[in-house]
């Protein structure tokens with residue numbers, strides 16, 4: 001399709017492009033079993049790096065693809081023909097849609113540059129739509145962070161643990177694009193109301209997902225350390241203080257400056273009542289706060305261990321110290337295995353575990369006696 005968009009003036013056929021996009025949207029709805037329309041479709045069709053699902057709309061790509069192609073082939077085309085009528089028209093359409101300055105001459109052969117202006121416009125429209133809703137503002141800020149969409153870039157391979165179940169995938173898609181994922185109901189554990197977005201489950205104190213997520217995130221870290229030639233154990237004995245505090249794991253060999261590594265994982269909810277206001281102002285605030293708390297909690301170990309507070313958020317953002325640690329772990333994995341994408345793969349694994357935990361948290365609020373049909377949208 002990208003070839004067709006680049007090689008012909010498809011932007012003259014707006015209706016046909018819309019038909020193509022509506023087929024894509026219907027397929028996406030059928031595959032994910034999530035209602036996608038209006039503003040959620042606008043977000044879903046953004047690139048992953050801008051908070052979308054990376055399922056692009058051809059109507060939006062038509063002018064960037066064509067304009068970039070014209071620039072990339074201009075010398076050859078001008079040797080054959082002199083007409084620039086189509087180009088001028090496409091440029092007008094792009095300018096009307098993007099409302100932006102022309103890209104610098106040197107970058108005009110790159111489709112992404114033309115596309116970026118339109119993507120930014122769409123992001124603006126989505127943010128304006130939700131400007132009075134702190135929960136959606138917090139969600140939109142979080143999903144724009146590069147680490148939050150890593151699960152969408154992972155190849156689904158069962159033997160690598162990167163294949164998400166249909167249900168995990170459905171919930172992850174719904175949470176990311178702000179689509180309704182369940183019918184409103186009362187949480188089976190605490191009897192508090194759960195709205196159509198299912199957010200309550202993410203912060204419910206009895207949520208099943210948080211325990212499983214905690215242990216699976218720890219297991220990914222431990223296994224990565226082992227692969228990076230730093231054997232490590234979970235729930236280490238002999239590291240607790242008088243208050244019985246104990247980190248989630250320690251390395252058995254020195255990590256840096258002759259000191260062993262100790263780490264503790266937490267995953268806080270981006271849109272929980274206690275976090276949502278700060279999350280709506282700056283992405284990652286909840287994780288940053290959790291990271292500070294962890295650091296205070298494990299201060300007693302600081303003289304003996306290199307402590308890494310690993311704070312994640314339900315919407316996929318990681319705290320600064322967490323990212324710093326993961327970058328270093330990624331580099332050591334690369335050295336040990338020779339795989340240059342080690343850091344990327346590590347982020348993907350962690351991102352998937354967060355989403356699996358989210359899905360379990362959301363689904364565990366459902367009254368079991370109602371059965372799935374009563375509570376979930378089944379297309």
Ligand SMILES: [Zn+2]
Pocket residue numbers: 187188189190191192200201204205206365
């Ligand atoms: Zn609850």
